[in-house]
Amino acid sequence: MSTTVDVPESSNVEKGRPVAADAAARPGGSNKALAIIDFILRLGAIAAALGAAATMGTAEQTLPFFTQFFQFEASYDSFPTFEFFLISMSLVGGYLVLSLPFSVVTIIRPHAVGARLLLLILDAVFLTLAASSASASAGIVYLAHNGDQDTNWIAVCNQFGDFCMATSSAVVSAFVAVTALLLMVVMSGVALRNH
Template sequence: MKSGPLESGEASSGATTSKKWVISEVSILEFILRILAAAGTLGSAMAMGTADETVPFFPQNILLNAEFSDLPMFTFFVVANSVACAYLVLTLPLSFYHIIRKAAKKSRIILVMFDTAMLALVTAGASTAAAIVYLAHKGNSNANWFAICQQFNSFCERTSGSLIGSFAAAFVLILLITSSAIAISQC
């Protein structure tokens, strides 16, 4: 009975070694992608969270102030990116564990589920904010919503820029989930 497993073990020893290396590489890639996505969400949350501009309004001689908390969609953007960033940082140890322990199928599947939920959260935050940034730039004559970016130029630039990190993080999360699927297939 022993001859079977031994023979197959000898025959596939080379393949197993190369397989181990492939798994390691995918897990390292996952770890790096996780750091990149965390950096993207952190940058976005900070850029939006510190967006603040005060401009003088001459006819009435008053100061007009614009900050992210004036619009609930921007607040949601900051919260969504902060939550995603915290999640990505907290899962880094588990991701590191996956580099060392290659056959952790269950924890990888659980991570895929939460990563997917985080992708939805980050995309929702970025898209919600993008809709408002678009309105702020272009306005909408049908709904009588006027563009506000002529007045709050710096505020608009900052909020537009903050979207980049968030959409980049969403793209990185798609790559992360795909590489997790590859890693699971190689377990």
């Protein structure tokens, strides 16, 4: 009498490959890591975009000229480009806040293609908006700092130093948000490619 136990081959090997090797080859682990990094980048981009909007919205400086009744004032609403910057960075920050639940879905379900594709498309749209407003404002900030000899525009930052510092900080913060959005678009593309 023999006490042999027959173990079916399918429990250890599935279609010629060991089950452990098949589980390691699945891209779910890398997609989950990308989703976690995406969520962290979203939080950073929210802070950068809303910080840029708040800094630009409070950028103003008044210089007295001879008397108190005649003054020079510089504020963000004196420049249409800075108004566009404030509105667009507020929209980008609002979108990023609203996108957080979808980012959480991609962490919980790393194979969810619909949520990842939606984030990729909307991230690309808001990346374009953020990059255009940051670039246009960077041009104005450059002219404020350096002026332009060919067109006889003088550098106004010698007089309005606080205003120029605030607008420069807002533009730098906006480019941080742009970089984070660019990384999110790339990571969403990589995660979709893994499917």
